[in-house]
Structure formats: structure tokens, C-alpha cells
Amino acid sequence: MSEKQCNTEDIKRAADILINAKHAIAFTGAGISTESGIPDFRGPQGLWRQYSPEIATIDYFLQHPKDFWLFYRMRMSTLFVAKPNRAHYAVAELEKLGIIKAVITQNVDGLHQAAGSRSVIELHGTMKRAVCIACGRVYPMEVVIKKIDGGQVPPLCDECGGILKPDTVLFGEPVKDFDKARKLALMSDAVLVIGSSLSVYPAAYIPMFVKEMGGKVIIINMEPTELDYIADVFIQCKAGDAMTLLLKEVKERLGVQQ
Ligand SMILES: [Zn+2]
Incomplete structure (x- = not known):
């Protein structure tokens, strides 16, 4: 697999969306944890x-x-x-900055909490x-x-x-806290999807709910996803690279010391 560099214009567009959003959430999948060795x-x-x-x-x-x-x-x-990586820490920092209100994750590894994220919904348990x-x-x-x-x-x-x-959540069991996640998605005007192929349901409905309510969808993933067609910005590169650049861009606009 060739390692793609993140497109700077896409990062800027993603930062625009996050800065202008009133209620943005993150939605994460396995791809955010691969740099942690999972x-x-x-x-x-x-x-x-x-x-x-x-x-x-x-x-x-x-x-x-x-x-x-x-x-x-x-x-x-x-x-x-496994330890959290740059992408988990960037998500936690976006929450501290008030940019992201919550993280909805498909992962069971607990790395968002380990990185300092406070509002985390674990659809597949822990x-x-x-x-x-x-x-x-x-x-x-x-x-x-x-x-x-x-x-x-x-x-x-x-x-x-x-x-x-x-x-x-084992195969054949219902996901956890889906109603809570759905309600959160329906009140959000932006979703930052990181490292999910968006092929597992019902989890993949979360970005669709945001889109259906007129919100913006940013997708960061190494591979094309099943829902690229609903993405306002699609950033095809490593989660750690993309999130480091995106956090930097957001902080610059907020005038926050790097
Ligand atoms: Zn018992």
C-alpha cells in the first residue's frame, strides 16, 4: 500500500467545517487504532x-x-x-477546545478515554x-x-x-447505547469520521443521520469507504497525519497557542 500524503486543501476545508459547526461529533473505527498497533x-x-x-x-x-x-x-x-496515538490525542484535544462534543466509537480498546476524551459512546462495548x-x-x-x-x-x-x-458486543448481539448515539447524531451539524470503512451497521448510520439532518460529513480514512458519496470532505491518508494537521489548522484559526 502506498502511503498517501494528506491533501492540505482538504485539511483546510475540514477545519472550516469544524470551526463553523455548532455541534460537531467524532465517529471512529478501527483505522484510528492501527497506529497503536491494533x-x-x-x-x-x-x-x-x-x-x-x-x-x-x-x-x-x-x-x-x-x-x-x-x-x-x-x-x-x-x-x-496498546497506547493511544496522535489521532486519539488530537480528538481529545478537539473536545477540550469545545470543537467536538462527543466521540462515538466502534472500537473496544478504550484508547479514546486513555487519551483524555471524556464523552465517549462505545457502540461495541469495551x-x-x-x-x-x-x-x-x-x-x-x-x-x-x-x-x-x-x-x-x-x-x-x-x-x-x-x-x-x-x-x-459479539456478533449476533445488539450494539450498545445506539439510541443515545442516534440522538446525538441527529442534533449534530458536523461529523468527523476517522478510520472507519463505514461498512458495519447500525454503526454506519451515525454519519448518515448527520447528513440527513443537513450536517457536514468529513471522512478521514486510508481506503475509500462505503459512504464516500455523502462526504463533504474526504481525506485519504493516515489518521495520525491527518489529525495532527487538522488540529494544528483548527488551533491556528482559534488563535490557540500551539
Ligand atoms: Zn454472577
């Missing part, structure tokens, strides 16, 4: 080229919780050590927690990892002995 599931190097997606279905989990957790533990060894499927008790994932590494596979609830499940 592979995109659907990309060329993606997880689903190596594993059948069946392993991440709720049915597989319920039928083979032990195999599921062995797979998930292996996966967590990459995801749990891998930072697990939940007992019998009583609903919530456990920090660190506690669950200790159980697994201590030989308890699948990990069990201390309270009731029920099986624990990552607090992520």
Missing part, C-alpha cells in the same frame, strides 16, 4: 484473515466458552498493552471489563486475566459461579 479486523492484515469470525459470535461463546476465552486472552495480549452472564456483576478485565492465567478457563463469577463474558 490490527484492523477487516483490513488486509486483519484478524478475520487468520480466524473465522464465527469465534466472535455469541453462539460460539455460549457453546464453547473455554475456546472463546483462550482466543480472547491471546487477542488481549496485543490490545491490552474490552476493559467483563460481565457475569448470570447475575450481571461487572469485573475489571485485569481481574479476569488473573483468573484465566491462574487456570480458570472460562473465568467464573465470584458471586454466583456464572460464566464471565467480555463486555464487548
